[in-house]
Amino acid sequence: MPCRHLSVYSQRAKLGLIVPPTNTVNEAEWMRMVPDGVTFHTHRMKLHADTASEAGRKALMDDLEEVFAMLKQARVDAVAYACTAGSMINPVDSLPDDLTARTGVKAVTTSASIIAALKKLGVTRLSVATPYADRLNEHETHFLEENGFAVEKLIGLGIGASGPQDYVRIAETPIEQVAAHARAAFVPGSEALLITCTDFPTLPLVEQLEAVLGVPVVTSNQATFWSILRTAGIDDRLAGLGQLLRNH
Known part of the structure; x- marks a missing residue:
């Protein structure tokens, strides 16, 4: 303690x-x-x-x-x-x-918290939604795979493709767009949906998505x-x- x-x-x-x-x-x-x-x-x-x-x-x-x-x-x-x-x-x-x-x-x-959470939930096959562009998405895919997870699908919104100055737009993503993006990322047979980025508004969606998809939803925050x-x-x-x- x-x-x-x-x-x-x-x-x-x-x-x-x-x-x-x-x-x-x-x-x-x-x-x-x-x-x-x-x-x-x-x-x-x-x-x-x-x-x-x-x-x-x-x-x-x-x-x-x-x-x-x-x-x-x-x-x-x-x-x-x-x-x-x-x-x-x-x-x-x-x-x-x-x-x-x-x-x-x-x-x-x-990132260490995400890995610990996924292990606590006992899941290995993931669908992943991010707001990021390709470079960060590739890095995240490798990071998850190196920690023993199978990434069934990972898609981003492309924010940050022109540089870090665009990151402020992540927080401005409408919640309806976040929800649609999360659903589009999900592959049936995945054991969890992971939504990453601490500036991506997701909290109101967690319970809704779990009810619809039937799997745990883990977010960065x-x-x-x-x-x-x-x-x-x-x-x-x-x-x-x-x-x-x-x-x-």
């Missing part, structure tokens, strides 16, 4: 959240999920396109350590680096483990929130947010 530094509004846990600079969805969805007595506290950090090279990984870690140091002053119980593409690094636990060791704060990342709650010692089962948070 983490050491507690409780306060009036954070009677059970304080969580730290790191999001990319254009992200406006993550906090909005976490606000709708957070149980009583738990608070979260946010910091923005620039995107890192290169996480594969030694120099790119070092730049990412330097920025994360700086932000962790600031959030640590709020006595948070755990910190989430909530960026799907920016945390798709294998081995999947290497980034959160390195951050925990370097900062002394329990760390979770979105839902999985990251589930992971940080459990890491912080909060074991609540939360209704209306999909099988992951209801049953695990």
